[in-house]
Amino acid sequence: MSSEPARAGLWTIVPAAGRGARFGSDLPKQYVDVAGAPLLAHTLRALLSHPGVAGAVVVLAADDVHFPGWQDIAGKPVLRCEGGDARADSVLAGLAALPDAVRPDDFVLVHDAARPNLAASDLSALVERGRDDPVGAILAAPVRDTLKRAGDDGGIDGTEPRERLWRALTPQLFRRLQLARALEAARDAGIAVTDEAMAMERQGMRPLLVEGREDNLKITTPADLRYFDYLLRSRTLDMP
Numbered sequence: 001m002s003s004e005p006a007r008a009g010l011w012t013i014v015p016a017a018g019r020g021a022r023f024g025s026d027l028p029k030q031y032v033d034v035a036g037a038p039l040l041a042h043t044l045r046a047l048l049s050h051p052g053v054a055g056a057v058v059v060l061a062a063d064d065v066h067f068p069g070w071q072d073i074a075g076k077p078v079l080r081c082e083g084g085d086a087r088a089d090s091v092l093a094g095l096a097a098l099p100d101a102v103r104p105d106d107f108v109l110v111h112d113a114a115r116p117n118l119a120a121s122d123l124s125a126l127v128e129r130g131r132d133d134p135v136g137a138i139l140a141a142p143v144r145d146t147l148k149r150a151g152d153d154g155g156i157d158g159t160e161p162r163e164r165l166w167r168a169l170t171p172q173l174f175r176r177l178q179l180a181r182a183l184e185a186a187r188d189a190g191i192a193v194t195d196e197a198m199a200m201e202r203q204g205m206r207p208l209l210v211e212g213r214e215d216n217l218k219i220t221t222p223a224d225l226r227y228f229d230y231l232l233r234s235r236t237l238d239m240p
């Protein structure tokens, strides 16, 4: 009889400790109502309704008074912890708050609270392909627009080559201890990483890019929220 605890399944960390400065509302954007539920509820439901996901750790601001106190969503446990000043600090706190049954070499997902429109098919593709990768994987979308570099006067300084450029999305899938060590190394070096993959890249690792849907948008501004609301209503109307 093994004394080892049962495997924990795939847990996800949801950084939700941001201030939403670019959104510009008094209420943190993760709590703004969309179609009758806070944005964070849509994100957690998209994650936890997936059969491959076991639970979530939601990372909250120390002064968050809005979290509704959910303890489970879609029948899966929802834990919470306190985040930090930067997204990477919040992710590190989330990693530390995972259940002990999540082993150091177990894969975990990190997914922005601000990305509510995650498709189950994208999540499945990320996990299926990422789990076979020695490092891990991220959802991403190839750049399809021409990219311009702006001058201080608002004019165009030049056009950037877009070949092989991708926009990083989330979730991002990495092993618990490897990711924690990479984030700690970046922090200790004073490097502000904007996603988990950047911390892994700094360690010389090359996470796999898994193409994801363009509508896995990050709610940054009110216009993004209006787009998400449209997508929800279109889904209800069964529009493509």
Ligand SMILES: Nc1ccn([C@@H]2O[C@H](COP(=O)(O)OP(=O)(O)OP(=O)(O)O)[C@@H](O)[C@H]2O)c(=O)n1
Residues within 6 Å of the ligand: 014, 015, 016, 017, 018, 019, 020, 021, 022, 023, 030, 059, 083, 084, 085, 086, 087, 088, 090, 091, 112, 113, 114, 115, 218, 219, 220
């Ligand atoms: N210290 C921080 C900063 C951000 N986040 C989370 O990281 C995700 C992506 O960050 P972003 O979209 O930039 O959210 P905010 O930082 O809130 O937005 P802003 O930069 O406009 O203030 C969000 O779910 C946000 O809540 C976090 O958990 N902890």
Ligand SMILES: C[C@](O)(CO)[C@H](O)COP(=O)(O)O
Residues within 6 Å of the ligand: 087, 112, 167, 168, 169, 170, 194, 195, 196, 218
């Ligand atoms: C993690 C991320 O969503 C990948 O594109 C992005 O880097 C988050 O950036 P933000 O400025 O913290 O929103």
